[in-house]
Amino acid sequence: MAVLKALRQTPSALQRNPILFAPVFVILLFQIPQLVLQAINPLVASVVSMVISLVFIFIMPFFQAGIVGMADEALDGQTSLESFVREGKSNYVSILVVSLVLVAVNFALGFVAFFVAIFGGFAAYSDTGGVGIGVLVIIGLIVALVVLAYLLVLFFVQFYSQAIVIDDLGAVGGLKHSVSVVRHHLVSTLGYSVLVGILGGIAGGVFAIGSLLTSPQSPSTLPLPQVSLAGAVGVSLLVLVFGALFGGFFGVYSVAFYRTINPGATDGT
Structure with a gap:
């Protein structure tokens, strides 16, 4: 099974x-200032978080391509940071284009869901102040369909970066190839996605706990221990190490799985 084979190789x-x-x-080093600032000034931390998110849109494609290239080499033997830089440079534009398209799709679907919920909420109340149950059901179905459409898009195009880097394709070719590979391996990809979702949920929980520990606590919040500035730095470093371990594992595992289900990849079957 592709999921287990890739898991053994990683x-x-x-x-x-x-x-x-x-x-x-x-x-992950970019996350340290945000976590530490939460213990000092949550408002500033929020602004820094927004700025970092915007910057990430443009620097992540380089890291994404570089990590995929390194992982592909590592599965066959040895790799190096030179490979990271080479693959990052040569595939940056293609992955950036796809990333911007996905951001636009995400924004568009979120925009539709938001306004359907808002305007539908107003329409759900009749002149007498009663709630139209039928209207609420329709609103719920529309929002659910929008969410499902978004998840399906992510499911089928999730290997675009692997296709671009490993199979030397462009932005459009990478998206098409990812859809094709997933379509021909639906069961294996579903199993992979479930496993990655579980692991991602665990990692997200660790980050959430770290964020809560470094945030100022009020009497109404959870009874978590207060940490000093030094403690916030320590918690941030622990989260950083955990995130690096998880991110490295996921980077290699995603490539190993892609190579297993992709007939054109180095280790395809």
């Missing part, structure tokens, strides 16, 4: 190439 590739954790570590 640890040995990481053991041979611990350098794979370095790019992920650098990405």
Whole structure:
């Protein structure tokens, strides 16, 4: 099974190439100021978070391409940061284009869901102040369909970066190839997505706990221990290390799985 085969290949590739954790570590370093600032000034932390999110839109394609390239090499033997830079440069534009398209799709679907909920909410109340149950059901169905459409888009195009880097395709070709590969391996990809979703949920929980520990606590919030500035730095570093380990594992595992289900990849079957 592709999911298990890729899972077996990942640890040995990481053991041979611990350098794979370095790019992920650098990405997560950007999160340290935000976590530390939460313990000092949550408002400033929110502004910094917004700025970092905008910057990430333009720098993540480079890291994404570089990590995929390194992981592809690591599964066959050795890799290096030179490969990271080379693949990042050569595939940056293609992955950036797809990333911007996905951001636009995300925004458009979110925009539709938001206004359907808002205007539908007003329409749900009749002149007598009663709630139209039928209208609420229709609103719920529309929002659910929008969410489902978004998840389906992500499901089918999730391997675009692997297709662009490993199969040397452009932005459009990468999207098409990802859809084709997933379409021919629906069950395996569903299993992979469920496993990644579970692992991602665990990682997200760790980050959430770290964020809560570094945020000022009020009497109405959860009874979490207060941490000093030094404690916030320590918690942030622990989250950073965990995130680097998870990110490195996921980077290699996603490539290993793609190579297993993709007939054109180096290790395809």
